[in-house]
Amino acid sequence: xxxxxxxxxxxxxxxxxxxxxxxxxxxxxxxxxxxxxxxxxxxxxxxxxxxxxxxxxxxxxxxxxxxxxxxxxxxxxxxxxxxxxxxxxxxxxxxxxxxxxxxxxxxxxxxxxxxxxxxxxxxxxxxxxxxxxxxxxxxxxxxxxxxxxxxxxxxxxxxxxxxxxxxxxxxxxxxxxxxxxxxxxxxxxxxxxxxxxxxxxxxxxxxxxxxxxxxxxxxxxxxxxxxxxxxxxxxxxxxxxxxxxxxxxxxxxxxxxxxxxxxxxxxxxxxxxxxxxxxxxxxxxxxxxxxxxxxxxxxxxxxxxxxxxxxxxxxxxxxxxxxxxxxxxxxxxxxxxxxxxxxxxxxxxxxxxxxxxxxxxxxxxxxxxxxxxxxxxxxxxxxxxxxxxxxxxxxxxxxxxxxxxxxxxxxxxxxxxxxxxxxxxxxxxxxxxxxxxxxxxxxxxxxxxxxxxxxxxxxxxxxxxxxxxxxxxxxxxxxxxxxxxxxxxxxxxxxxxxxxxxxxxxxxxxxxxxxxxxxxxxxxxxxxxxxxxxxxxxxxxxxxxxxxxxxxxxxxxxxxxxxxxxxxxxxxxxxxxxxxxxxxxxxxxxxxxxxxxxxxxxxxxx
Amino acid sequence: xxxxxxxxxxxxxxxxxxxxxxxxxxxxxxxxxxxxxxxxxxxxxxxxxxxxxxxxxxxxxxxxxxxxxxxxxxxxxxxxxxxxxxxxxxxxxxxxxxxxxxxxxxxxxxxxxxxxxxxxxxxxxxxxxxxxxxxxxxxxxxxxxxxxxxxxxxxxxxxxxxxxxxxxx
Numbered sequence: 001x002x003x004x005x006x007x008x009x010x011x012x013x014x015x016x017x018x019x020x021x022x023x024x025x026x027x028x029x030x031x032x033x034x035x036x037x038x039x040x041x042x043x044x045x046x047x048x049x050x051x052x053x054x055x056x057x058x059x060x061x062x063x064x065x066x067x068x069x070x071x072x073x074x075x076x077x078x079x080x081x082x083x084x085x086x087x088x089x090x091x092x093x094x095x096x097x098x099x100x101x102x103x104x105x106x107x108x109x110x111x112x113x114x115x116x117x118x119x120x121x122x123x124x125x126x127x128x129x130x131x132x133x134x135x136x137x138x139x140x141x142x143x144x145x146x147x148x149x150x151x152x153x154x155x156x157x158x159x160x161x162x163x164x165x166x167x168x169x170x171x172x173x174x175x176x177x178x179x180x181x182x183x184x185x186x187x188x189x190x191x192x193x194x195x196x197x198x199x200x201x202x203x204x205x206x207x208x209x210x211x212x213x214x215x216x217x218x219x220x221x222x223x224x225x226x227x228x229x230x231x232x233x234x235x236x237x238x239x240x241x242x243x244x245x246x247x248x249x250x251x252x253x254x255x256x257x258x259x260x261x262x263x264x265x266x267x268x269x270x271x272x273x274x275x276x277x278x279x280x281x282x283x284x285x286x287x288x289x290x291x292x293x294x295x296x297x298x299x300x301x302x303x304x305x306x307x308x309x310x311x312x313x314x315x316x317x318x319x320x321x322x323x324x325x326x327x328x329x330x331x332x333x334x335x336x337x338x339x340x341x342x343x344x345x346x347x348x349x350x351x352x353x354x355x356x357x358x359x360x361x362x363x364x365x366x367x368x369x370x371x372x373x374x375x376x377x378x379x380x381x382x383x384x385x386x387x388x389x390x391x392x393x394x395x396x397x398x399x400x401x402x403x404x405x406x407x408x409x410x411x412x413x414x415x416x417x418x419x420x421x422x423x424x425x426x427x428x429x430x431x432x433x434x435x436x437x438x439x440x441x442x443x444x445x446x447x448x449x450x451x452x453x454x455x456x457x458x459x460x461x462x463x464x465x466x467x468x469x470x471x472x473x474x475x476x477x478x479x480x481x482x483x484x485x486x487x488x489x490x491x492x493x494x495x496x497x498x499x500x501x502x503x504x505x506x507x508x509x510x511x512x513x514x515x516x517x518x519x520x521x522x523x524x525x526x527x528x529x530x531x532x533x534x535x536x537x538x539x540x541x542x543x544x545x546x547x548x549x550x551x552x553x554x555x556x557x558x559x560x561x562x563x564x565x566x567x568x569x570x571x572x573x574x575x576x577x578x579x580x581x582x583x584x585x586x587x588x589x590x591x592x593x594x595x596x597x598x599x600x601x602x603x604x605x606x
Numbered sequence: 607x608x609x610x611x612x613x614x615x616x617x618x619x620x621x622x623x624x625x626x627x628x629x630x631x632x633x634x635x636x637x638x639x640x641x642x643x644x645x646x647x648x649x650x651x652x653x654x655x656x657x658x659x660x661x662x663x664x665x666x667x668x669x670x671x672x673x674x675x676x677x678x679x680x681x682x683x684x685x686x687x688x689x690x691x692x693x694x695x696x697x698x699x700x701x702x703x704x705x706x707x708x709x710x711x712x713x714x715x716x717x718x719x720x721x722x723x724x725x726x727x728x729x730x731x732x733x734x735x736x737x738x739x740x741x742x743x744x745x746x747x748x749x750x751x752x753x754x755x756x757x758x759x760x761x762x763x764x765x766x767x768x769x770x771x772x773x774x775x
Contacts, residue, residue: 073717075685093718118713122722126675127686193675281671410753446753450667453772458727464670466679466753567685572678596685 023182023266025137029083034549036082037135039177040426044334045263047428048506049547053554054605055509059523059533062603065555066105067538070598072096075542075563077424078132078177079503080600081140082548083154088135089600092563093121093128093145099157102550106602110157112142120146120168123194123457126565129175129542131261131424136180136205147174149187149203163208165189165201169457172196179262179271180205181307186271188258192327195253195279195460198299200271202310212310216256216275216298217242223298224310231314231364233392245295245320247288253454255279256299260329260424263347268362270304270313272334272347276327282449282462283323283403293403295320300328302349302357304364314364319353320393323402324378324447325418325463326353331426332361337434339367339486348485350427350438352420355382355394358485366392370488372481373421373440375470378414402447402463410448417445417467419499419565426544427483430506433526435491436483437512439500442470443477443574468574477570480504480514480522482529494529498590501566502558503544513556515541517566518593521558521601537601540594542566553604561598562590639761641739647699648735650743656755658743660764663757665740668733672724680751681744687719694745702738706730732771 029037033050041047054062070076074092080100081088086109087100096113100106121128124145134141139160140152147166150159165187166172171194179186184202192198198216203209214224220240227239242251256275263272278286278296288294300319305312319326333348339358347361354376358368369382378401379394398404405411419441427438445467452462469477478496483489502515511523511532517540523533540562547556573589633644634651639660643649651659669681676687683689694702707725712718724730730737743749 118711118718118720119722121718121720122676122709128718448667450671451772452671453728455727458722458724459672459675459729461671461675461729464667464674466670563685568675568678569684571684572680572682572689574679590685591683 023180026180027266029135034082035084036079036546036548038179039078039132039134039544040261040263040331043264043266045261045331045426046333046335047426047504048430050508051547051549051554052508054507054511054556056511056525056532058605059509059511061605062523062533062535062556063606064535065602065604067602068100068106068600070096070098070561070600072561072598073596074561074598075127075129075567076559076561076598077129077175077542077544077564079544079546079559080557081133081135083135085550086154088133088140088154090130090132090142091598092130093124095130095142095144097133097140097142097152097157099154112152112157114144114148114150116144116146117168120173123168123171124173124175124190126568127563129564131175131177134178134180139205141178141180141185143174143176143178143187145173145175147172147189149178149185149208151208161208163203163210170194170196171457174259176259177261179264181264181271184211184307186262186307188260188262188273190257190259192255192257192276192279193459193461194457195255195454196257197252197254198257198275200258200273200305200310214305214310214312216258217246217251217254217296219243223312224305225312225315230312232316233364233366234386237315242297245297247286247294250286253279253460254296254299258329261331261426263332263334264307265334265361268313269307270361271307272302272304272332272361274328274330274332274349275299275301275303276329277322277325279460280452280462281325282407282452283321284407284449285451285462286321287403293321296322300326302328302332302347302359304361316359316364316366316392318351318355318357318394321403324353324414326351326420328352330422330424333427333429333436334361335429335431335485337486346485348429348436350422352416352423353379353394354416354421355379356483356485356488358488368485368488372438372483372490373416373442373479374490375415375442375444375473376421402449408448408450410446412446413444413471414447415444415470416441417443418447418465419443419467419569423501423565425501425542426503428504428506428512430512430526432508432510434484434486435526436485437504437506437514437526438481438483439502439504439514440479440481441477441499442473442479443467443499444470467569477574480524480529492529494524498570499566501542501564505545505547507547513545515543515545515558515560517541517562517570517590519560519562521545521556521603535603538599539597540567540590555602555604557600557602559598559600562594562596638763639758640763648739650739650747650749652743652747652749658749658754658757660758660760661736662740662743662749663754664733664764665736665738666754668729669737669740672727672730673737681741682751687721690741691745694741699738703734706734706737728772732768
């Protein structure tokens with residue numbers, strides 16, 4: 001982005017005089033398209049590259065340049081980083097980091113392998129995935145499964161400092177990347193399925209000292225909300241905005257974890273992220289004192305916080321009183337687009353709940369909220385009339401309300417499934433087309449909540465669910481779509497056999513890349529989704545596609561290695577109860593297509 | 607090992623010959639909606655019209671809350687943890703309880719597979735028999751994948767057990 005390039009040029013002089021701050025360094029380094037310093041591409045989370053050597057005409061000629069086995073079998077999410085002549089590859093638990101020499105086809109320069117208590121493994125809901133490193137100012141920030149945040153010297157792999165962010169004994173773990181902002185490292189936490197109380201924490205980038213922590217639930221002083229100044233849908237949130245929406249002290253084990261992505265806008269100085277589901281999955285146990293639904297703020301919300309103080313500027317709750325496990329943690333993509341004919345600074349978010357939101361990222365004003373899978377059925381839509389008491393709230397269809405159907409009863413045919421229409425796999429935005437390219441799931445579910453009790457460090461789920469491919473559709477479990485966030489419309493949609501669980505990459509060459517669960521790296525035309533290239537990598541892809549340039553040549557790289565929630569839910573294949581017993585096994589099982597194993601595959605033109 | 611020999615005996619009694627299986631079925635006893643095999647271990651019951659007993663159904667529900675996130679749907683296994691249908695062919699109820707309550711670890715350079723100890727978790731501890739009979743019904747009772755189509759009503763004894771186990775007043 002031009003603005004960022006200008007800013008980084010003017011900051012270079014300051015950096016000379018005093019120790020460079022990660023913010024400036026990240027801006028400077030991420031402005032170079034040859035590199036990747038953040039998992040999200042840039043602060044805006046756009047996942048767009050200005051590299052254009054590989055384009056619509058020649059992408060069909062891509063060949064494998066070199067490969068690298070990580071030696072780890074678990075699900076491989078995220079992407080390698082490239083800074084200068086070095087590529088940094090991370091792995092799932094045990095969270096190894098490799099520094100590879102790009103001048104020598106990936107020769108290992110150094111390897112870092114932390115010692116972690118294996119008892120953290122089973123408290124990681126849904127595989128020991130890890131979405132990767134972040135780089136700033138000569139330092140790699142590595143957030144391990146056991147929540148230890150380590151600063152590594154990028155040249156040597158030596159530990160500069162480390163700090164522990166949570167307690168795995170209570171089910172607190174990490175799967176996410178961190179975001180270096182200014183002189184701070186912004187860090188989240190996982191574990192809502194264990195009743196963890198979610199929070200975001202800022203650590204000093206130089207020392208690891210804790211600077212602020214903002215919980216998702218609880219008193220104003222702990223969630224860092226100002227009753228007068230923190231806004232939601234154009235109004236101050238008021239006193240005790242979280243406490244008022246919980247029954248008793250349930251907020252202390254209330255979830256709202258923060259295991260997704262962070263984005264940052266240097267103009268507003270705001271960090272944007274989403275919060276996860278309230279615990280438990282049984283909504284009946286979370287009802288208010290009067291037995292009625294109660295919001296459980298600020299779970300399932302988009303929150304914008306001041307990077308320096310952590311104070312919330314605005315917040316918007318997408319799914320008040322969640323009844324389906326639709327975590328709100330997916331990425332917040334910042335873009336400048338025309339909405340209603342006017343240029344707007346927006347934040348675009350594709351939520352698990354099947355709705356895509358476009359908000360003004362400065363004020364939090366809600367501009368668009370529409371289904372990005374037409375089969376989404378739990379809601380009839382979000383009320384956009386400002387004067388309605390229901391303004392900004394999704395309207396729940398009673399037939400698909402697991403709360404109204406009740407405890408110990410099965411609510412059938414809810415779309416999407418708990419996987420969401422999209423999970424953490426990030427979408428990309430291309431300023432060439434002004435379209436968002438979104439990897440999606442096309443799966444529905446039956447959901448039966450029932451009573452559970454809380455024990456620290458033990459699963460706290462409270463619902464049983466069966467998932468199946470969306471009925472009356474193409475039979476597949478995923479789509480890759482192009483989305484217009486100004487109008488809330490799907491521009492094109494490409495069906496996939498399995499959920500698309502890989503982060504997309506949009507390029508200045510007019511090509512959009514993504515991976516599939518069978519293991520294909522695919523390249524499609526940005527205009528209409530026409531498939532231009534595919535290659536079957538060694539295992540299913542749940543990693544994110546990245547690109548870099550070395551010695552003037554563009555490369556595309558992706559981690560394969562099936563696993564994660566997708567691998568757990570889809571390995572054995574899904575069954576469709578609505579089609580009776582005869583159809584059991586009639587749907588493709590992922591295990592018939594791919595097996596475990598982490599490999600990096602790097603592509604280039606011949 | 608004693609465990610193995612008990613396991614073998616169990617296999618012989620239940621599985622290898624279909625007429626023995628039929629004998630096993632015939633020797634099952636029912637009390638308050640709960641079924642017990644001839645050797646005293648808990649077992650499932652599937653009526654001719656496919657109706658499963660309450661405990662098998664309850665096991666299905668609890669499995670897909672507590673176990674499914676690692677072992678995959680219907681005991682089929684996942685990319686993260688092994689399937690349970692093979693091991694449950696030979697595993698006795700005492701062995702099953704021991705593993706679920708205390709966990710299990712395989713930690714090597716090439717493999718880190720850790721099952722947590724779930725004995726402190728009331729959502730599991732209070733439903734050990736339910737989980738076992740559900741998986742046995744999947745393994746050798748011909749219970750198909752997915753939610754059982756029909757189930758018996760919840761017996762009063764199951765309610766009482768649940769309340770006592772959760773420590774209700």
